[in-house]
Amino acid sequence: MRPFDCPNCGRLNHFEVRVCPACSATLGYDPEADAFRFLADDRTTWRERGGRPADMMVCANNNRFGICNWLTTPGAPNGMCRACRHNRTIPDLADPAVPPLWARVEEAKRRLFHSLIRLGLPLETKAEERPGVQGLAFDFLYRPGSLQGGHKVVTGHDEGLITLDVSEADDAHRERVRQQMGEPYRTLLGHFRHEAGHHYWSRLVAPDPARLEQWRALFGDEREDYGAALAAHYNGGRKAWTEGYVSHYATSHPWEDFAETFAHYLHIVDTLATVRGFGLSLTAFGGVNGDGRVELGFDPYAADAAALAAEMAPVSFAMNAVNRAMGQSDLYPFNLTGAIVGKLAFVQDMARAARGG
Template structure:
């Protein structure tokens, strides 16, 4: 995402900020205005960058547990912010290791929700669920068996609009161990959320629309293939499948549902990465040589842009940022490639999102375009 300034002193902030590191004023992110608000010394009214007051209060999860920096409008019928109101189950906070892990999970979830809101996607809670409108909820569960014996009893996944996350995924060492064991190039909390919410939006936007379902099957395949058998066959293949040209990841080859969820996650990876690059007005000089590039700059809004613009920027920027990471001895930022077949699937997701957001097609909202 693009960086946000402190509404008081204009210093750029990390999205998780609660106190400005420069002016020390209390901060909160207001999803309704898509910006940070501040409380002056001794003040009780939240104000924006223009000094205008806003009728908001801090999220109840900040008051009770200190795990959220979002604000809630006083006219809303819930004490929870746009992200926290979707929680159905929070973990057992009496276990000493749980609160800091839950805080990491909530931080990743808020980043995902920021993207979903910015894209204009529907976000119903389970309380708002109705015929053909699936609500979204989260169960964050502490799993003693996984913690003490390495034998997980809680499976991270999605079922009927409920995303379950085993709290052990917030343990960096354990998550890295699982990444290596699964042969994955990338495994993060944010990646989990983006993948699992992809399953939700398949059920919310594709399964209930015959035309979308037909278009989905043309690209991703027949989702009525037995899921359990497909997963068993996938893991039995042991990585022998050829997947890099047609699928964004090896896991995407398992079943059309997983292909869609992986593609949806990568679409979110792309738009947020490019929004950050554009927000800092970063520019890249032309690449020399026959495989060169004429230069790159994100002078548009990635959240509403057509796929060809996203892909044209993501390719050179991912190479450059992967190189930066390698300079620090870190894994590649984006260890994937965008073939024509993968880009076609991302284009399907982009058009699906645009339709759900009320745009005729991706790129149809020029008034939101970023200057560059």
């Protein structure tokens, strides 16, 4: 995503900011305006750029746990912001290892919600669920000893409920699991985007017969035994990682193929929005237009999949080169083939239809 300027002094800040490093103003993010507000000297009034008052209040999760930097409107359900109101279960905070891990979980979740809101995807809570409309909720769980390799929580999705192992917020634990699984990429934000993909399959694909048939033509038949497919995958895999799949895990079952593709759509959109937010271009590669210029009207949140892939190719090459210069692994170790772009186009069309054109 783009960098956010402090509404009090104009300094650029990261999305996780709570206090502006330049002017020391207390900041809060307003998801409806996609902008930060600052707390006035009276410590009760949130103000927009120029000092205009905004009818906002701090999310209840910040008041109670100091865990959220989003604002919400008076009268919001349980005083929660648009992201926190989807939490069903938070981890037991009595263990001193848990609060900092949960804080990182919530930071990643807010980045997910920023993308979902910008894309115009539906975000019903479980309280708003009704026939044909699946709500979204989160269980954030932690089991003592999981950081040392003990019994852990299984991260997954079931009918709109995403369960996430809070241990995944620990870098050492996550890297150990990544190596055990033979994965080129494993991040906390990636988990959120993947599991959200499962939710939107149930929310937007499964209830629509025409869209479901189109989906099956691209991803396969989801009626294949899911448990058997995963068992086969983890026992050596029945399918090779070919150019038709964005990751090896995507080969395990059509549901996982879609979730991985959905996650990569969000990876690409957010990466390109960030690059453009800083005004970066890739003139060494001729730019997107082939003449050294980046197309100024290009909006990653609305662009077609082919345009996204065309720009992501030189951007990811450059980012990978920077990472290698720092002795790090490639930031985006994937190749977007024509078949994968076709699947990304399905996700992009689904998002476009969900927001009404």
